[in-house]
Amino acid sequence: MNAFEYTFLIPFIPLLGFLLIIFNFKRFPKKLTAALATSLIGISFVLSVYTAWQYFIIMGPLHGVYPKIIGNHFEWLKLGEHLSVHMGTLIDQASVMMLIVVSTVSLMVHIYSIGYMHDDRGFNRFFAFLQLFSFSMLSLVIATNVFQIYIFWELVGVSSFLLIGFYYEKPSAVAASKKAFIVTRFADLFFLLGILLISFHTDTFDFISLTNPENFERFNLHGTTFLGLSIPALALILIFVGGAGKSAMFPLHIWLPDAMEGPSPVSALIHAATMVVAGVYLVARMFANYAIMAPEALALVGYVGAFTSLFAAVIATTQIDFKRVLAFSTISQIGYMMAALGVSGYGEEAGLGYMASMFHLFTHAMFKALLFLGAGAVIHAVHTNSIREMGGLRKYMKTTHITFLIATLAIAGFPGLSGFFSKDEIITAAHQSYPLVFYTLLVVAGLTAFYMFRLYFLVFWNTETHYHHKPHDPGKAMLIPLIILAVLSIVSGYIPFGEFVSSDGKPLHTHLHFDIAIISTLVSFVGIAIAWFLYKKSSDLTSHLIARWGTFYRWAYNKFYIDEVYLFITHNIIFAYISRPIAWFDRHVVDGTMNVIGWITVTTSEKIKGMQSGQLQQYAFAFVSAILVISAFLIYYLINN
Amino acid sequence: MISLTFHQAVFYFFSAVIVIFSILTVTSRRILRAATYLLFVLLGTAAFYFLLNYTFMGAMQITLYAGGIVVLIIFSILLTSHVGDKFEPIGAGKLIVSLLISLFGAGFTLYVFLKTDFTPSSVGLPDASVRKIGNALLSYQRDGFVLPFEVVSLLLLAAIVGAIVIARKEPADNENLNNE
Amino acid sequence: MWQDISLQDVLIVSTLMFFSGVYGFLTRRNLITMLMSVELMLNAVNINFVAFNYFLHPENMQGMFFALFVVVIAAAEASVAIAIIIGIYRRFKSINIEDVSKMKF
Numbered sequence: 001m002n003a004f005e006y007t008f009l010i011p012f013i014p015l016l017g018f019l020l021i022i023f024n025f026k027r028f029p030k031k032l033t034a035a036l037a038t039s040l041i042g043i044s045f046v047l048s049v050y051t052a053w054q055y056f057i058i059m060g061p062l063h064g065v066y067p068k069i070i071g072n073h074f075e076w077l078k079l080g081e082h083l084s085v086h087m088g089t090l091i092d093q094a095s096v097m098m099l100i101v102v103s104t105v106s107l108m109v110h111i112y113s114i115g116y117m118h119d120d121r122g123f124n125r126f127f128a129f130l131q132l133f134s135f136s137m138l139s140l141v142i143a144t145n146v147f148q149i150y151i152f153w154e155l156v157g158v159s160s161f162l163l164i165g166f167y168y169e170k171p172s173a174v175a176a177s178k179k180a181f182i183v184t185r186f187a188d189l190f191f192l193l194g195i196l197l198i199s200f201h202t203d204t205f206d207f208i209s210l211t212n213p214e215n216f217e218r219f220n221l222h223g224t225t226f227l228g229l230s231i232p233a234l235a236l237i238l239i240f241v242g243g244a245g246k247s248a249m250f251p252l253h254i255w256l257p258d259a260m261e262g263p264s265p266v267s268a269l270i271h272a273a274t275m276v277v278a279g280v281y282l283v284a285r286m287f288a289n290y291a292i293m294a295p296e297a298l299a300l301v302g303y304v305g306a307f308t309s310l311f312a313a314v315i316a317t318t319q320i321d322f323k324r325v326l327a328f329s330t331i332s333q334i335g336y337m338m339a340a341l342g343v344s345g346y347g348e349e350a351g352l353g354y355m356a357s358m359f360h361l362f363t364h365a366m367f368k369a370l371l372f373l374g375a376g377a378v379i380h381a382v383h384t385n386s387i388r389e390m391g392g393l394r395k396y397m398k399t400t401h402i403t404f405l406i407a408t409l410a411i412a413g414f415p416g417l418s419g420f421f422s423k424d425e426i427i428t429a430a431h432q433s434y435p436l437v438f439y440t441l442l443v444v445a446g447l448t449a450f451y452m453f454r455l456y457f458l459v460f461w462n463t464e465t466h467y468h469h470k471p472h473d474p475g476k477a478m479l480i481p482l483i484i485l486a487v488l489s490i491v492s493g494y495i496p497f498g499e500f501v502s503s504d505g506k507p508l509h510t511h512l513h514f515d516i517a518i519i520s521t522l523v524s525f526v527g528i529a530i531a532w533f534l535y536k537k538s539s540d541l542t543s544h545l546i547a548r549w550g551t552f553y554r555w556a557y558n559k560f561y562i563d564e565v566y567l568f569i570t571h572n573i574i575f576a577y578i579s580r581p582i583a584w585f586d587r588h589v590v591d592g593t594m595n596v597i598g599w600i601t602v603t604t605s606e607k608i609k610g611m612q613s614g615q616l617q618q619y620a621f622a623f624v625s626a627i628l629v630i631s632a633f634l635i636y637y638l639i640n641n
Numbered sequence: 642m643i644s645l646t647f648h649q650a651v652f653y654f655f656s657a658v659i660v661i662f663s664i665l666t667v668t669s670r671r672i673l674r675a676a677t678y679l680l681f682v683l684l685g686t687a688a689f690y691f692l693l694n695y696t697f698m699g700a701m702q703i704t705l706y707a708g709g710i711v712v713l714i715i716f717s718i719l720l721t722s723h724v725g726d727k728f729e730p731i732g733a734g735k736l737i738v739s740l741l742i743s744l745f746g747a748g749f750t751l752y753v754f755l756k757t758d759f760t761p762s763s764v765g766l767p768d769a770s771v772r773k774i775g776n777a778l779l780s781y782q783r784d785g786f787v788l789p790f791e792v793v794s795l796l797l798l799a800a801i802v803g804a805i806v807i808a809r810k811e812p813a814d815n816e817n818l819n820n821e
Numbered sequence: 822m823w824q825d826i827s828l829q830d831v832l833i834v835s836t837l838m839f840f841s842g843v844y845g846f847l848t849r850r851n852l853i854t855m856l857m858s859v860e861l862m863l864n865a866v867n868i869n870f871v872a873f874n875y876f877l878h879p880e881n882m883q884g885m886f887f888a889l890f891v892v893v894i895a896a897a898e899a900s901v902a903i904a905i906i907i908g909i910y911r912r913f914k915s916i917n918i919e920d921v922s923k924m925k926f
Contacts, residue, residue, distance in 0.1 A: 614925030616855075616918050620846055621738070628746050635753055646825045656834045663838045663861055667845025672854060679857050682838070686864050689831070693875045698885055705892050710860065710899045717903045718853055721910045731848050739847035747840035754832045759877065761828065767879035777882060786886050793893050800897035804904035810911075 003054060004071035007089040010047050010099060011138035013040050014106075018131035025124035037127040038110045041103065041134055048096075048103040055096050056500050065505040068092040068208050073144050082203045090144040090207060093501045094284055097358060098141035101365045102274050104488070106134045108481035109269040112373050115477030116265055116380060126166060126263070133159035137274050141281065145205035146195050146239075149282065153191070153246065156275050157184050163270060164262040176258035183255040187245020194238030198289075201231055211288040213346070233294035240283060240301055247279025248331045249338060250308040254563050256331055260323040264376025267323060272330050272372050273365035280337045280361055287354055287503055291346035302342015306440040309335030311560070313447035317454065318557040321385050322375050325455050326368070329411065332444060333364050339441060340426040343434045344503065351503030352432070355510070356425030359497040363418035366492050367410040370485035374404040377478055378459060381471035387455060391538075392464030396471040399479055401460050403486040408456045410489045412449035413524045415517070418493030427520050428513045445520050449527030457535035652692060659685040670728045672718055680711045695769045831872040839865035852906050852916040856899065863895045 017040040021033055028036075055066075073088020110130060117123050136155035143149040158181075165177030199205050202219040209215055229237070243249075248256035259271050270276070283290060283301055290298040309332045316328035337357045344353025377400045382390055394401040410417040413424075423445060430438040473479065498508035534542050546553050555561070645653075659682055666678040683706040690699035731739075781787045838861055845858030867888040874884025910916050 612925050614922030616921075617847060617850075621742070624742055624746070624843060624847065628742065628749065632749060635749075649825050652826050652830070656830070659834055660837045660841075663841040666861060667841050667849065667854070667858055672851060675854055675857060679860065682861065683864065686868060689834075689868060690871060693871060695871060695875070695885055698871060698888060701889060701892055705896050706860070706864070709896055713899055713903055714853060714857060717906055720907060721853070721916050722851075728849075728851065728854075735848060739844055742847065743840045743844035746843060747836055750836045750840070751833060754836065755829060759828050761876050762879055764880045767875060767882065767885075769882070769885065774882070774885075777886065784881065784883075789886075789890055793890055796894065797897050800901050804900045807901070808904035808907050 004069055004091045007051060007071035007091060007142060010044050011135050013044050014131040014134040018128050018135060021124055021128040021131065025128055028124055030123045033124045033127050034114045037131055041107050041110050045103040045107045048099040052096050052100050055091060061507060066093050070144060085147045085205055086144055087148055088144040089142040094358060095142045097362060097501050098281060101362055102137050102141060105269055105273040105365055105369045108369060108485055109265045112478050112481040113265045115475045116376055122166060129159055129162045133270060140278060145207060147205045150192065150195060157181065160270050160275055163266040164259045166262055173261040176261040180255040180259050183252055184245045187242050187252050190238045191242020194235045197238065198235035207285060211286055213288055213292055216292060230294065233297045236290055236294045236297040237300060243279030243282040247276050247334045249304050250311055251562060253331050254566060257324050257327040260327050264372055264379060268369045268372030272368040276330060276334060277361050280334060280357060283341050284358060288346055298342055302339050302434060302437055305335045305338025305342055306437045309339060309444045310440050313444045314556050315559050317447060317451040318553060320387055322379060322387050323385060325451060326371055326375055330368060332448065336426060337361055339437050340429055343430045343437055347504040351508060352425060353429035354503035355498045355501055355508050356422060356429050358501045359425055360422035363422045363492050366485055367407040367419060367489040370403060370407040370482060370489055373482055374400055374407060377474045380474055382467060387458045389465055390459045391462040393471060394460040397473045399473050403482040406486045407489055408452045412452050412528060413445055413520060415521055418489050421493035424513060424517050424520060425510065428516045431516060442520060442523055446523040446527040449524040450531050453528045453531030454535050457531055461536050463538045655685045655688045672722055676711060676715050676718060680707055683707045697769060697771050697774050828872060828876040831868065835865040835868040850918050852918055856902050863891060867891055
């Protein structure tokens with residue numbers, strides 16, 4: 001049963017790398033660091049692939065169901081007679097799939113960073129943090145219980161914080177890292193509440209027993225409700241808030257666009273492919289609970305996902321910062337995955353949405369990482385983030401151009417590429433049960449095609465701007481990951497994903513749904529065509545359109561002023577009416593009390609220090625008199641009794 | 642009619658010596674005289690011990706106190722004062738307060754002693770022979786004193802070392818002091 | 822053999838001796854005279870120990886031994902005290918207690 005005892009090595013190898021590098025980061029030459037980090041993550045990657053091969057191919061489904069296997073575990077914290085926290089590795093469909101995603105993208109990003117960060121002073125620090133992140137993320141995906149997930153959830157948050165603020169001399173990077181940390185931490189508070197609530201009522205943290213539908217009858221889930229919600233619904237919504245914070249769901253998405261202050265490989269690894277989908281993964285992990293215990297919570301997940309998807313896609317059409325467009329695209333695509341989970345049912349055919357969501361997670365990781373790495377290559381070449389200052393780059397950066405085009409086509413849902421297949425499954429799943437979500441997603445598909453091609457045309461076609469240095473393709477270290485990821489972006493769509501990952505463990509046979517596929521492809525083509533028409537060459541039409549849609553454009557351009565709303569709430573309401581009075585109370589009442597006590601002590605000492613005169617005979621006087629008085633009292637007392 | 646036995650007469654004589662010279666010790670304004678008066682007091686005490694048949698105790702009193710401590714005190718007086726020096730008279734307030742405290746204490750203690758009904762033992766006289774004292778000092782049986790004996794020997798050693806360390810002249814220290 | 826003298830008689834003498842020691846300790850400013858006063862007090866206590874032993878518990882020798890140890894400790898105390906006094910004299914060029922008041926607030 002336990003052929004997976006080695007799995008704990010997968011996260012621990014990068015941890016080793018982190019420790020080695022962080023304690024020697026002034027001593028190690030860059031080459032050694034790069035070789036060490038890359039080979040260690042390479043080992044993790046090989047082990048992950050081996051695990052996947054072992055799990056999916058060699059072992060295969062047992063009696064038609066993929067088993068959930070505990071690779072190894074130990075008791076870490078005993079909280080009560082029944083409740084204890086374990087640490088260990090859980091091998092099942094979703095975690096093995098995530099292992100592949102995380103280790104692949106991480107390996108690509110490691111290789112890419114050797115070229116990208118080559119001239120950076122913080123080279124070693126960067127690789128140390130990458131290793132730390134890989135350790136945390138890999139541990140997160142194979143966590144056996146919700147508490148372990150929570151621990152590594154915070155650790156990936158820390159790595160994300162460290163890497164967003166990597167250029168700590170830049171005030172905007174520092175602000176962005178703080179923002180990311182505070183927003184996600186705020187959401188994690190709800191996550192913790194959710195964990196406590198659900199484990200209190202089910203007496204377990206472990207996913208295997210927590211998500212087994214056969215156990216649901218035994219859980220004690222009756223009790224008082226809050227806002228008319230049942231206990232599981234409340235707990236799962238709280239957990240979803242945690243996931244929404246990490247996955248940048250509306251209205252907690254504000255940190256992700258700012259997180260683009262980090263180096264581009266970081267954006268690719270953390271803020272596109274792996275960490276931000278942790279929220280999706282979390283919901284997928286507890287999917288049985290959502291689908292069976294609290295369908296209303298799952299519906300909320302779906303609607304929030306669909307809305308976020310649309311919302312972010314609209315904003316993405318107006319942004320001019322290269323990486324911010326991609327950031328909003330990421331938000332939009334994660335909304336897609338959430339929506340797919342939301343419309344899914346549990347088991348068999350109804351679980352199509354779940355499988356589609358995981359599928360999209362997988363393909364999205366590949367092409368979005370590719371997009372970010374391509375963006376990094378472009379930014380590296382032209383030294384600006386603004387797409388207004390780019391244009392006509394296809395002539396100078398041939399390989400980058402082609403790989404970027406592949407990724408763009410994949411995300412736009414061009415037939416034959418990976419994004420097409422996964423999107424098709426998602427839209428089909430939505431079509432079955434949630435028409436509102438279905439139409440939203442369809443619109444988003446069109447918008448996605450539009451804004452991605454707008455980006456593509458503006459950068460690689462359009463009018464050529466004057467460049468100080470002639471831009472050129474990056475070096476091999478950066479090109480190889482681009483090419484590998486481009487290949488993966490094409491072929492990953494052909495994996496029969498349902499055979500491997502499904503909501504209930506039974507392989508799900510899927511096929512292309514031509515009716516839906518045709519509609520969504522048409523919508524994508526419309527988007528691409530509009531982008532072609534507007535942005536292939538610079539034209540006045542865009543400014544006319546912007547003028548016509550002035551107000552709406554301004555709102556979208558300013559991200560619908562969500563940041564300003566947050567600022568207003570925090571500064572004008574929370575700070576002014578809660579924090580300031582508390583600070584006043586602290587400064588004047590609490591500190592004042594302490595000061596008065598100190599003042600009393602000092603003054604009293606001043607007054608009585610004369611008694612401590614150093615004159616021995618004064619002491620003797622006091623001593624003898626006191627002895628006489630005390631013994632007189634004692635004797636008097638003894639005589640009278 | 643007051644009839645005095647020989648013992649009583651000797652006892653009262655030495656009592657008078659002790660009390661008078663005690664008072665003289667603490668009131669004399671010449672320090673060397675005070676030391677001499679103290680010597681008389683100590684000798685009187687030794688006489689008490691002899692009268693009570695504690696000959697060993699008396700001998701210790703004379704050798705240690707009269708022979709050791711008083712000589713030490715006289716030495717230090719000679720080191721630190723001039724022989725002819727007289728103390729300044731004590732301030733009236735201090736004198737009165739000290740006198741009151743001492744008189745009150747003495748009166749109070751005497752009151753307690755005289756009020757208390759001591760029942761003299763009828764066992765007889767104590768055996769204070771040197772042989773017995775020596776055995777008791779080195780005995781670890783009941784009524785043996787080997788532990789305090791050893792502890793006191795350690796204490797004496799510590800006192801010797803301490804006294805040397807404190808009183809020794811240290812050139813380095815002196816320089817520091819001069820610099821202050 | 823000594824029935825013609827009572828315990829109280831001895832106690833009166835020792836009490837007077839003790840409180841003249843207290844008086845001396847409170848009034849004398851010279852460190853050496855203060856030391857002498859302390860010796861007076863110690864002697865008074867010793868007399869008490871021996872007297873109580875003699876009159877009340879002649880079968881045991883504890884009182885005498887206690888006095889013996891007090892004598893020994895007094896000797897040690899005197900030697901250390903005099904060493905200190907000499908050190909003070911070197912430091913302050915005086916052994917007047919009112920000049921030696923460094924150890925204050």
